[in-house]
Amino acid sequence: MQPKELLALAEEFGNPLYVYDAAIIEQQYNRLTTAFSKVEKLRINYAMKALSNVTVLKLLKNLGSGLDTVSFQEVQLGLHAGFTPDKIIFTPNGVSFEEIEEVAKLGVQINIDNLSVLEHFGSKYPKIPVCIRINPHVMAGGNSNISVGHIDSKFGISVHQIPLILRIVENTKMHINGIHMHTGSDILDIEVFLYAAEILFDAAKNFKELDFLDFGSGFKVPYKKGDIETNIEELGKKLTKRFLAFEKEYGRELTLAFEPGKFLVSEAGYFLAKVNVIKQTTSTVFAGVDTGFNHLIRPMLYGSQHTIENISNPKGKERFYTVVGYICETDTFANNRRISEIHEGDVLCFRNAGAYCFTMASNYNSRFKPAEVLWKDGKGHLIRERETMEDILKNQILIDL
Numbered sequence: 477m478q479p480k481e482l483l484a485l486a487e488e489f490g491n492p493l494y495v496y497d498a499a500i501i502e503q504q505y506n507r508l509t510t511a512f513s514k515v516e517k518l519r520i521n522y523a524m525k526a527l528s529n530v531t532v533l534k535l536l537k538n539l540g541s542g543l544d545t546v547s548f549q550e551v552q553l554g555l556h557a558g559f560t561p562d563k564i565i566f567t568p569n570g571v572s573f574e575e576i577e578e579v580a581k582l583g584v585q586i587n588i589d590n591l592s593v594l595e596h597f598g599s600k601y602p603k604i605p606v607c608i609r610i611n612p613h614v615m616a617g618g619n620s621n622i623s624v625g626h627i628d629s630k631f632g633i634s635v636h637q638i639p640l641i642l643r644i645v646e647n648t649k650m651h652i653n654g655i656h657m658h659t660g661s662d663i664l665d666i667e668v669f670l671y672a673a674e675i676l677f678d679a680a681k682n683f684k685e686l687d688f689l690d691f692g693s694g695f696k697v698p699y700k701k702g703d704i705e706t707n708i709e710e711l712g713k714k715l716t717k718r719f720l721a722f723e724k725e726y727g728r729e730l731t732l733a734f735e736p737g738k739f740l741v742s743e744a745g746y747f748l749a750k751v752n753v754i755k756q757t758t759s760t761v762f763a764g765v766d767t768g769f770n771h772l773i774r775p776m777l778y779g780s781q782h783t784i785e786n787i788s789n790p791k792g793k794e795r796f797y798t799v800v801g802y803i804c805e806t807d808t809f810a811n812n813r814r815i816s817e818i819h820e821g822d823v824l825c826f827r828n829a830g831a832y833c834f835t836m837a838s839n840y841n842s843r844f845k846p847a848e849v850l851w852k853d854g855k856g857h858l859i860r861e862r863e864t865m866e867d868i869l870k871n872q873i874l875i876d877l
């Protein structure tokens with residue numbers, strides 16, 4: 477989107493503001509399906525924890541996407557947005573057995589990542605087919621907070637425990653219809669992904685009635701200049717070839733599934749915030765914005781580097797700024813970043829604000845969560861109102877004392 481268009485939206489809807497460009501979500505979705513167009517049965521399940529606004533879900537549904545969910549509430553949101561249960565997969569971790577039961581009763585595909593839960597579920601519901609989440613123990617990327625397939629990760633059932641899975645399946649007569657892995661959010665190297673895929677293929681051979689193989693996600697998108705991006709086109713070529721060969725060997729038609737979050741929505745998002753103050757100290761020039769980690773926590777939580785542009789002065793001379801929030805804690809968005817000259821009242825734009833930004837927002841400091849706008853066909857549509865004091869007070873009870 478152009479700075480002018482974004483600035484106009486900030487004026488119309490106020491700050492801070494999340495804006496999502498529908499065209500980019502569409503483009504990313506099509507890139508993925510094109511890369512795997514030789515696969516007869518391809519299924520993309522959008523990982524909605526990245527961005528869960530119901531209009532965004534509807535947009536993805538209209539593109540043909542399914543949904544990857546991690547809570548009963550996400551399932552409910554998906555149904556509300558128009559997804560049918562057969563288009564939803566539930567991949568929880570550490571949730572109660574009752575929650576899994578509730579979701580299964582809706583007819584949603586269950587993905588189990590724990591031996592005790594598998595045994596419990598199989599004994600109680602031997603007729604409901606389930607998918608198994610395998611941990612291939614492959615380290616994806618360098619960040620152990622977002623890499624979830626390594627040896628110490630809490631996610632998935634270890635590939636080394638397949639004999640135990642098989643014993644449970646035999647004892648309960650349950651039906652395993654899918655096998656799944658998700659190595660984490662940072663696939664820097666396609667070869668690493670393909671290596672993990674081989675482990676999944678090997679594991680799959682143990683189960684005779686699979687309908688799908690789910691390769692999770694971990695597709696990397698660039699956040700700043702020079703960042704590596706997962707080469708989806710090359711992955712498409714290589715994995716398709718291997719998948720088709722496996723399908724033949726397996727002797728049964730299989731669906732190839734993915735569940736990307738970040739890849740589909742990260743680059744579609746823009747977060748707009750106004751500069752309240754410029755503070756010059758002896759060593760640093762701070763730009764203080766009307767937001768903080770209550771609205772965008774990734775820089776503080778993961779050290780993510782969101783590119784920041786001054787859309788009020790896009791062509792200005794660049795200077796160094798440390799961009800900080802208004803929260804009464806250290807909430808630094810960027811340290812000594814080159815940004816075109818900032819004046820108080822300017823609007824800054826944080827790029828890659830589609831994935832894990834609004835969904836991680838909170839009311840810390842009793843601030844309102846921002847509004848969300850979908851940019852579609854040259855027009856901004858409000859898809860979430862800015863919160864008000866009513867929202868802050870909604871569930872609070874002032875008792876007589």
Ligand SMILES: *Cc1c(COP(=O)(O)O)cnc(C)c1O
Nearest residue numbers: 523658661693694735736737738
């Ligand atoms: C979060 C998550 C995803 C999406 O990961 P991205 O890096 O956003 O693509 C996919 N699958 C599962 C099981 C997840 O928990």
